[in-house]
Amino acid sequence: MYRIIQSVLVALLLLAAVPTGLRAEDGLRDLVNALGEAKLSEVDEHIAALAKTGDPKVVPVLEALGEGNLYARKADGQVFLTKESGSNLTLTDPVSGESAGEAPKASLSKVKVNNSVRRAVRTALGSLTLLSPDRNARLKAVQSVLQSPNADALGAIENALAAEKDGEVRAMLEQARATTLIISDRPTEEKKEAVRLLKENGGREALSILSSALGSADETLKPDIEAALASIEQTQALWAAGQNVWYGLSLGSVLLLAAIGLAITFGVMGIINMAHGEMVMLGAYTTFLVQEVLRTSFPALFDWSLAIALPLAFIVTGTVGLAMERGVIRFLYGRPLETLLATWGISLILQQSVRSIFGPTNREVGNPSWMSGAFELGGLTITWNRLWIIVFALAVFAGLLFLLKKTPMGLQMRAVTQNRRMASSMGIRTPWVDALTFALGSGIAGMAGVALSQIDNVSPNLGQGYIIDSFMVVVFGGVGNLWGTLVGAFSLGILNKFLEPYAGAVLGKILVLVLIILFIQKRPRGLFALKGRAVEA
């Protein structure tokens, strides 16, 4: 009996509490605070309720929620927008937007978010910011509407469309309207028009929305959707071939970068340098060190980190290469087997020293902002980091070609490798030319490491992954010929990328190897064989 009375009393109290809450001046604050108490599964509803208010104050709250910067104070359940400052959090009042001081992290609990909450936030923010005065905010809003189409947002989109002046945003809004229209309950005539528009614009999003609408569409609309799907798929298939070429070029540029240093040390000098991969790794670790220093001391310069790391990596690995040549390799000229073993030993030493100094785990090398993300070119998705790596690889190649063909140092290098005794009797200090050539090859490998740190992991094993590929490219292209390396790298890259969709990554790689073996049988000296005296050396 006592229990019942108690629960009735509690219920009464709760009932009394609710109206006072609503009577409070600011309903918004209650809605925001409710987020702090809600379970993960209930947060979606609270977000919808917040979005319904249409209050612009909601936008920063939702943004903070999506980014995980919304915390509830444990003492009184007040929810704040926060910003990290050391071990404390700076609090901002969500309603007034005023600062509310700092508080230690332990006294606050984070409002939990998961993917479904983030999706709800994105949808809500999309329709809330469609009318924002900032063009970029509007563009982002339309994109998020496009990504998670929601029939309820149709009204908001049409309003925004009526007010929109900017061409690009307008075009996207049109597409967003068509996308949402298809899943809304508008008349079939309007839908047909929307399908036509989507068919014209194509794209993955259109494909996705049309195929999901196909199931529930009524009979008169179905043929239209099917025709649109077929036409989009056809254009997509065409673009896919183009995309494969692009991927091939990009893989080729990575191969070129990895191999170009080897084209000097192995191709020009004939040294089987198994420590080549470790030079790439040292270059990547130099980038890591540069970024560490920049992060702690000059965070503003972070976007320049790669530009700073490039010459440093060249110097570091060039010096290591010079030391290797002077210390070990020069005693082993003309003894390929011993050179192979010695350089392999050096590669293990370098690997293990890096492992002891930096630890066995991966090191984080960040992408500068200009190397992150992707852009669309027609139906192609082009990622910035890959684009820059292609540009960089070609620049390095051109630079090297210039150095070898147009400078006195290049002339000496070629002279020494083609006929050592003659060069020597002409007054060239052949030992130093050897050392410098080897240092140059190593230095270039180091520069490749700077670029590869952007797409691969920076760990002591980095180099191992590239050594086989590098030798493959140099041998395939023709030993001693820079152009051969270029053509070899790009043709292997493209071949690999065309095989991969059909044969899978594992079999694709095997097939490429088999093809190379067959090719070498036919042409033992590679694509562009050197002729003349250099062959005998």
Added chain:
Amino acid sequence: MTIRARVTGAFLAAVLSTTAFNGAFAAEDTIKVGILHSLSGTMAISETTLKDAMLMLIEEQNKKGGLLGKKLEAVVVDPASDWPLFAEKARELISVDKVSAVFGCWTSVSRKSVLPVFEELNSILFYPVQYEGEESQRNVFYTGAAPNQQAIPAVDYLMENEEVERWVLAGTDYVYPRTTNKILEAYLIAKGVKPEDIMINYTPFGHSDWQTIVSDIKKFGSAGKKTAVVSTINGDANVPFYKELANQGIKAEDIPVVAFSVGEEELAGLDTGPLVGHLAAWNYFQSVDNPTNAEFIETWKAYTKNDKRVTNDPMEAHYIGFNMWLKAVEKAGTTDTDAVLDAMIGISVPNLSGGYSTMMPNHHITKPVLIGEIQSDGQFETVWETPGLVVGDEWSDYLPDSKDLISDWRAPMSCGNFNVATGKCGGKGS
């Protein structure tokens, strides 16, 4: 030194070393524990941490007074990520160093390579990594997750909470991903997923060019059904995979990736900003909030003298395994293999996720399953966990040739692959 003295010295040394071999003296002072983790080569990236964790646990135990009144002594060997070398080093640990138990191995192939050695020399191995199941061996205790303690709950989570209908099973091409994906495929089809809604993709170890595969995933995901990626991609290949995902703009809200081999340690080499929301399924996260875990993390950071070092799931597995072994040895009163093997079953010790783990008769342990989302600070936030503990199931119920098998190492059955259909011990994997 004269020649004569030298000869005598050598002779004495030889005598001394033989007696030490026989364990006449010196060997009795300590109990030796073998640590068989690669400290060089490709797997060093993951295994070195486990060696450090074991050394820390042994040091802590010695501070508490050791075991059976003796100090524990760690014997560390380096199998150098070379699978046959694992067997050689295991043999060396057991027959030369006379260790009482071995903690080690990471990849399934290294475990398979040492199994015959442990069987032949009758010693004990604690294996701390999540694996594909389909095995139960008398001399091995599996403290990592079996597929039903990681893969299946993760898929369930995606089905229920994210309403995923289309699945990409992407993995590295070796035994663990292949078996796990076979189990998952059978499970998904049993759950009513159509075969055309499942895409399976394998890549070589250390694969670094993910452009084609990521764009295939994007394409597969644009068929109007919610799509998710279940990743059994292992080791170094993960970093370029996640970088490519981020660059091609695949967001967790659209196509979430749930990984079984990516933990705090792997994320330490990545900028996790663009990856927030991608998932991982483990039995432990560093972010789990309870006093035992807080103490463990503190000890670890103090031991490594590095405030940034992270803890991970296989470390927790070693923590559980080591404490179980201590308890079993105390219970048996000896480090004798047969006695400890008997004493192990039923031993229950605290785990770091805030509960207790128990060694089951099939040599697998009970664990909670946690699903976590990657946060921008490189940690995971638990978004879901099983209501209770899950018992490791060594023989998957979803594979036709293993569904009738069970394992029970208690007498009188004492069998790792008992076929309930034929009523006989033996079958697949014997």
